[in-house]
Structures are given as structure tokens and as C-alpha cells.
Amino acid sequence: MESVRAVVLLSICLSVLTSLCQGQRSTDSQLPSAPGEPVLGLTAGELAAALQGFLDEADTKAVHTETYLSVCLSQCDIGERCAMKHGPRIGRLCDCLRGTACNTFFLRCY
Structure with a gap:
């Protein structure tokens, strides 16, 4: 009974705190509503180029992590x-x- 009461009080406190903090958010951290406005001072083309560079870098790192002792x-x-x-x-297959x-009894991924 005590734990139920504690959970209810905690949820009420969190909901009040959340509602109070909603009014304190700044408008700078929100995304612009219009699609043509720059986000974080960057245009859509610059954001796309940065994302492509990040994805290319992630692909090259993924190849190195999958290869272990020359076995992919x-x-x-x-x-x-x-x-x-x-x-x-x-023996490991994948x-x-x-x-x-990998479950060592059934030899299957779980």
C-alpha cells in the first residue's frame, strides 16, 4: 500500500513539474515551422551534405568493426x-x- 501511494505521489509531482517546465522552454530550441527557413543557421543543402558525410563515415567504420582477424x-x-x-x-557462423x-544450447539468435 505504501509503494502504491509513493508511486502516485511521484507521478503527480512529475506531471506538475513537467507542466511548469513547458512554459519555460525557449523558442530558440524549437524547429522553424516553414520549410524554407534555415535550421541552426544552415540551409537544407548544407544539412544534406553534412548528413551524407556522416553516413559515409559511419559506413567505413562499420566495415572495420565487422572484420575480426580477417574473417568477416x-x-x-x-x-x-x-x-x-x-x-x-x-564454431560461429554469424x-x-x-x-x-547466440544461445549456446539451441545455437540460434535470441
Whole structure:
């Protein structure tokens, strides 16, 4: 009963604090409403070029993280087979996606 009361009081305090802080936000941090206005002092073309440069850099870094000891492991989806048993040893077939792991009993990504 005490924990329920504490949760209710905490939620009321957070909602009051949130409503008070909504009026304190500055208009500088909001995005412009018109599509032609510059965002953060940059035009749409400059933003697109910066985004493209960031994506190109991210692609080159992704290649280096996937390669380990000259062996490139592909990505497995959830439920796919990610390893193979060779007697007492387990050989990896692919890497599981982020947030999942290779189950050593079922040899699948979960």
C-alpha cells in the first residue's frame, strides 16, 4: 500500500513539474515551422551534405568493426542459426543483431 501511494505521489509531482517546465522552454530550441527557413543557421543543402558525410563515415567504420582477424561475419536475424557444434567446440557462423545473443544450447539468435 505504501509503494502504491509513493508511486502516485511521484507521478503527480512529475506531471506538475513537467507542466511548469513547458512554459519555460525557449523558442530558440524549437524547429522553424516553414520549410524554407534555415535550421541552426544552415540551409537544407548544407544539412544534406553534412548528413551524407556522416553516413559515409559511419559506413567505413562499420566495415572495420565487422572484420575480426580477417574473417568477416555476417549478421543473423532473430531465430536464425548462428553457430555450429564441432564436437566439444562451437564454431560461429554469424553475429547476432544488437540486443540479441547466440544461445549456446539451441545455437540460434535470441
